Amino acid sequence: MSESKLRRVDLIFGEYSSAKYKVLEETLKRSNEDILVDLRESNLRGRGGAGFPTGTKWKLAADAPGKEKYVICNADEGEPGTFKDREILTRVPRKVLSGMAICGRVIGAKKGIIYLRGEYKFLLPELNREIEQYNDFMAKLGFEFPIEIKLGSGAYICGEESALFESLEGYRGEPRNKPPYPTTHGYMGKPTVINNVETFVNVVMIMRLGPIQFKLLGTSDSRGSKVFSVSGDTPIPGIYELELGMPLDRFVEEFGDGDTKAVQVGGASGFCVPRKKFTETVIGFEGVPTGGSMMLFNSSRSMYNVLHNYLVFFEEESCGQCTPCRVGCQQLRKGILAVKKGDKNSHYLDQLIKLAESMKITAKCGLGQSVGNSFSSIVQNFREEMIY
């Protein structure tokens, strides 16, 4: 049935415009105000997962006092089940660099940094070649905005923006208290825009097509298209650019193996949606948001094992700075193990859910705050699998 097919989009990975950096060159001829109007009009929301309105972020950084400002591209893609940023950086790096340069002009930054996860170090030679050409082009334009790449060293938490700044500044990747926010106190304590790789590409798309065209895609809360990383029990794993705001049942129809019992939306820190809720679930900011990770599980999988795997992940990747997260992750893992082994009775699961829920309000950063997303959604929907 062709009408049941999800709409495939080809914006992010679409061909470059004919001349190199044409969109960038054209955009730089426009005023900063004009660019910001278009961005806000487009309703673009950050593609890293949190979904902060990009136009607002840029405006705040542009208005922040100070001459020294930075643009940072968050390429520390570490969420389990996410691999889209690598694909974007491999296939359309020029769009990323263009988006950063546009941001630099708008907020008045003189420097851009790409924070690339250490696991993607093999991308460096190709990316550096691209950056060299970019720098030549910018020199010709007479516009100063050099971009450099800094490598991470294997720490999931550094994808959290303030931990990323700490890491760039040469410290342990421990998140800072917020506020103040990066738009006023970011890298080196200076006003900073930090966006996900895909967000910068979206900016370039909006500059090229205009906000009206961009808004034709998606729903009122979730404009545009999104690059999804599809993995798990699917015959067609990979990268797909789809319209935002799609119903999950149609996603499963297209990507499932016919036996899908749950989809983890948004990675280990996201939500687990069981089969009975597929029809009522919308993928987007109005429903279940995602940085792109979509992991499918079929009925042969033990959701206990899935949850246990996530908890080991969080326990290892927690920076250890705040107690709710450091101790909480550990206790949740030990707790489900105790229930599974019969050392604790099933009511103990309710206590664990309370712990996970209190981590949501007490942990210092997004890592500890989102452990409860997958924990509660898996334990509540697959309670029996936790016990037997």
Place this chain on the structure above:
Amino acid sequence: MSVNEHLIRDLVKKNGRNRTALIPILQGVEEAKNYISDSDMIEIAKELDLSAAQVYGTATFYSFLSTEPLGKYVIRVCKTITCDMHGKKTIIQTIEEMLKVKVGETTPNKKFSLLETNCLGWCHEGPAMLINEKPYTGLTPERVHDIISDYINKY
């Protein structure tokens, strides 16, 4: 001046003496020696005018920086969910049998270290592993056998 001191001086020359240079310098030492020794950390601290404890604190935070000696080739097998579902266990077993080491160990000839790691970002092509910085995906016991044999023989 020892070889290590030369290495660190060169890295300092390249990256500068600001605190922002610390991680690139540590990464440089790791790349050259596969680990960062106590004396390296003391030397880096001197060069950057930091306490050795600060250098140690930073170095030990990151899983790709090691303060214990590792082999020339560090094998990192992804253990996160989709790689796990698609047969990570048999990949580990194959490597363990070939190299006669367990996860976390280094071969006596210091050529290989076998580690597990969190999500490498190859979930659609798992199981996956890195050997130093090079990714290998879509692994099967047979394929991993060939890859490791290549490393044993060629390098």
